Amino acid sequence: MKIIATTLLALFLGAAVSAQDLPTKSLTPGTWELGVFGGGGTGLGKSDDTQFFLAGGRIGLVLTKEFLPGWARGNFEYAVDLMPIYTVFPPNSAVYAGSFKPIILQWNFTRGKTIAPYFQAEGGILFSTHNIPPGDTSYVNFTPGVGFGVHIFTRESRALQLEGSVIHISSASLGTHNPGYNGSFFFTIGYSWYKTKK
Secondary structure (H helix, E strand, O other): OHHHHHHHHHHHHHHHHHOOOOOOOOOOOOOEEEEEEEEEEEEOHHHOOOEEEEEEEEEEEEOOOOEOOHHHOEEEEEEEEEEEEEEEEOOOOOEEEEEEEEEEEEEEEOOOOOEEEEEEEEEEEEEEOOOOOOOOOOOEEEOOEEEEEEEEEEEOOEEEEEEEEEEEEEOOOOOOOOOOEEEEEEEEEEEEEEEOOO
């Protein structure tokens, strides 16, 4: 766990430092992002015996032009994630689920030429075949969280993405009990294609 967190932090800081003078051309207003990703996660604290596996796709739209000076220069992107594969592994079991994140508000740091870090706030919903956490809980949970990552552009309109996020999973008392997973760390790897407005 510490190795993953250290690696992500190093990638993020390295990307921020390497950002030089030219903006990333693919992240301009009106650009659509279509991506696929997969990854996994682990519960934190009292939930560290629970793991997760997920895979899905993303559609996003860059909403604004660049603003703010220096290293903070960037723009806003709105995105939606659909994850038809979202498996929860409590101790000695597996619960199959799907997730939809209709709200992803992302700030792209666009000062770099080929590397663009980003930070995002997100909110979604998780539907599972059985109650999670196991017990008298709920098969519907909400998934607010924050994430950070980096776009690594392999060419002008394509990018590899590495992302880490901390997610809170809770039923908001839809079930009789609501222990939830107060914190879970996820790491995903994805690839995106960008359709830039002409």
